[in-house]
Amino acid sequence: MVRETPYFSYAVRELPKGCQLCVRGEKLVLFTTGVCPRDCFYCPLSPWRREDVVYANERPVKRVDDIIEEASLQEAKGAGVTGGDPLARLDRTVEYIKLLKENFGEDFHVHLYTTGALATRKNLEKLYDAGLDEIRFHPDLFNPNSRLFKVEIENMKNAFDFDWDVGGEIPSIPGQFEGMKWYAEFLDNLGAKFLNVNELEFSESTLKTLLDRGFQPVSDESAAIKGSLELGLKLLEWGEENTSLSYHLCTAKLKDAVQLRNRLKRMAKKMAKPYMEITEEGTLRFGIAEYGDLDELYEFLVEEAEVPAEWLYVNREKGRIEMPEEVAVELADAVEGDVKFFIVEEYPTWDGLEVERIPLP
Ligand SMILES: C[S@@+](CC[C@H](N)C(=O)[O-])C[C@H]1O[C@@H](n2cnc3c(N)ncnc32)[C@H](O)[C@@H]1O
Numbered sequence: 001m002v003r004e005t006p007y008f009s010y011a012v013r014e015l016p017k018g019c020q021l022c023v024r025g026e027k028l029v030l031f032t033t034g035v036c037p038r039d040c041f042y043c044p045l046s047p048w049r050r051e052d053v054v055y056a057n058e059r060p061v062k063r064v065d066d067i068i069e070e071a072s073l074q075e076a077k078g079a080g081v082t083g084g085d086p087l088a089r090l091d092r093t094v095e096y097i098k099l100l101k102e103n104f105g106e107d108f109h110v111h112l113y114t115t116g117a118l119a120t121r122k123n124l125e126k127l128y129d130a131g132l133d134e135i136r137f138h139p140d141l142f143n144p145n146s147r148l149f150k151v152e153i154e155n156m157k158n159a160f161d162f163d164w165d166v167g168g169e170i171p172s173i174p175g176q177f178e179g180m181k182w183y184a185e186f187l188d189n190l191g192a193k194f195l196n197v198n199e200l201e202f203s204e205s206t207l208k209t210l211l212d213r214g215f216q217p218v219s220d221e222s223a224a225i226k227g228s229l230e231l232g233l234k235l236l237e238w239g240e241e242n243t244s245l246s247y248h249l250c251t252a253k254l255k256d257a258v259q260l261r262n263r264l265k266r267m268a269k270k271m272a273k274p275y276m277e278i279t280e281e282g283t284l285r286f287g288i289a290e291y292g293d294l295d296e297l298y299e300f301l302v303e304e305a306e307v308p309a310e311w312l313y314v315n316r317e318k319g320r321i322e323m324p325e326e327v328a329v330e331l332a333d334a335v336e337g338d339v340k341f342f343i344v345e346e347y348p349t350w351d352g353l354e355v356e357r358i359p360l361p
């Protein structure tokens with residue numbers, strides 16, 4: 001039976017270990033390069049992420065310590081190594097896997113996504129020796145006449161010489177059932193453990209291409225593509241009968257509502273300053289005051305408005321003074337002039353993305 005998980009996704013048999021940690025927000029997302037030998041029409045990466053850049057979650061990585069710091073803040077129990085194709089910068093990827101294992105121990109679970117184009121036996125051996133626990137292949141399945149597809153499929157066979165979990169991970173593309181079935185059978189015959197299927201989503205950079213190809217979003221509020229989820233479910237039903245693989249159909253809703261929220265909540269506990277409230281969604285909520293001269297504003301708030309200094313934090317980078325929500329509400333009522341007060345909600349992430357701003361009268 002295909003079962004619905006508590007995370008708005010669907011599964012047949014056991015969830016891969018990498019997914020079990022990811023849905024709980026316990027996986028660091030380690031993007032080791034945007035470089036990739038492929039050019040999938042559905043590639044979600046923005047143009048600046050297609051470059052040779054490194055990120056740990058949303059944090060740009062300048063030094064290896066940035067990776068350790070981010071993983072510690074998140075209290076991560078593992079990492080998903082992604083890209084691009086992490087094998088396009090193999091030495092860097094190997095170095096980071098070793099670093100994580102050295103700092104957080106052997107049990108820190110690391111899985112990696114790859115096209116397979118560069119998965120020679122020698123390269124896989126380096127990843128295995130670094131401690132990689134799980135590898136997921138995404139070959140050019142929807143372009144089966146390409147030269148790369150043949151190389152990727154050949155290379156995948158090398159992965160079965162090592163004692164780690166091997167699986168596939170592909171998007172569910174409406175109209176491509178035959179290809180997806182073929183891949184499930186191929187994996188099953190090789191002795192793979194699982195096939196993960198992702199509900200297809202558009203991103204800013206692919207919306208036009210997907211619309212031109214006749215795909216439609218499921219609604220105005222969602223990035224998911226119509227028919228992808230249903231096709232994924234059909235594959236899971238077929239796969240349960242015809243293969244012995246485990247399947248996980250990862251939905252757009254899981255990524256937004258569960259995985260991201262759980263990761264944010266873990267981060268929020270570490271990032272929240274005393275005057276910030278952690279919301280149900282894992283965002284940080286607090287009050288702010290904005291005014292041209294922050295020093296003048298600070299002096300006014302402490303001396304004239306008699307706000308205890310320990311309730312205030314001058315954030316020069318963002319040009320504002322931060323405080324508890326209730327204090328901002330009271331001050332907005334009492335203070336006249338050009339000072340502007342707001343309640344804001346931000347992600348507890350490195351970039352502190354603002355998701356809500358309520359002006360106070
Ligand atoms: C974002 S990629 C990262 C690793 C690598 N770039 C790749 O494509 O395999 C991870 C997985 O996302 C899936 N994916 C790629 N494009 C997608 C899209 N537009 N919507 C949903 N899933 C997608 C693929 O199944 C892929 O294995």
Ligand code: SF4
Nearest residue numbers: 036038039040043084
């Ligand atoms: S393999 Fe991944 S990164 Fe590479 S083009 Fe395809 S979706 Fe983009």
